[in-house]
Amino acid sequence: RRHLLDLESLSADEIQILLDTAQKLKELTGGCRNKLSLLAGKTLANLFFENSTRTRNSFSLAAKRLGADTVEFSSGGSSVAKGETFVDTAKTIEAMGVDWVCTRHVTPGTPHLLARELRCCVINAGDGPHEHPTQGLLDMLTIRQHRGRLDGLTVALVGDISHSRTARSNIWGLSKLGAHVIICGPPTLVSPRWQELGFEVAHNLDAILHRCDVLNLLRIQFERQKARPFPSVHEYAALYAMNGARMRRAKDDILIMAPGPINRGVEITPEVADGPHSVILEQVTNGIAVRMAALWLLSGAKDASNTTTQAEPI
Ligand code: CP
Secondary structure, X not given: OOOXXXXXXXXXXXXXXXXXXXXXXXXXXXXXXXXXXXXXXXXXXXXXXXXXXXXXXXXXXXXXXXXXXXXXXXOOOOHHHHOOOHHHXXXXXXXXXXXXXXXXXXXXXXHHHHHHHOOOEEEEEEEOOOXXXXXXXXXXXXXXXXXXXXXXOEEEEEOOOOOOHHHHHHHHHHHHOOOEEEEEOOHHHOOOHHHHOOOXXXXXXXXXHHHOOEEEXXXXXXXXXXXXXXXXXXXXXXXXXXXXXXXXXXXXXXXEEOOOOOOEOOOEOHHHHOOOOEOHHHHHHHHHHHHHHHHHHHOXXXXXXXXXXXXXXX
């Protein structure tokens, strides 16, 4: 493949290769901290039209850890303000000699558009509420590191499913690798389409909590809700926030995840976010690992099997 646009269109084998390669590169770079020269001479362009802390910086670090250069584009302060289009902007950056364009945009399908218009590799770093494939991969890698597998685990995605690209990438990725996915949230924030597609949908977190091996707590995306949100923040927190009382009713070894950023006190209370079951910051580190794997595999490598011999510390 030349592009990483979504997890819906990837096979289970392709996802497995991405996760195996990420694990291997994480180990070879001493936990994503050391540099290798696998991608020396190549350039990644980050083309972000929406805000980001985790994704943008970890793509940048992933490229640098493997010896590549980076170009950082933000729409704010760019010639977009003079009327330059999205595609013209991307072609302009590509003409500077880049090998991968990593793009985030509010509109679903924009990475797919660039994949048709550009010659270089295109990576989706989040297209509106559609998909966020590297987030799905880093979530799966984190679960696999703790449990050794995904197959047979029950993973609940809880919260604002309708506006969540992370939810979609998790749903496709986890289900392809054999996890049982529960899609949980208020009826106003969960499309009935998921049930029609055969997924388990739950509106009552307390009724499913005892069955869950993993909870992935999705942020209420206030910025994408046009009307006055329902439920309100207080109603949502009462029904769905993972707090100390709910933790006492969960499995002893439950993993608490969140893609971030988190609304403290809304989806998750500080005692849970910062508690012993939380792997939120491990997810961030694994973001570098899966993004190194994406860059490496899109540059033509088949898998991680020959990385040991090619890896030269810089
Ligand atoms: N999880 C995630 O995509 O975070 P950022 O918006 O900070 O990149």
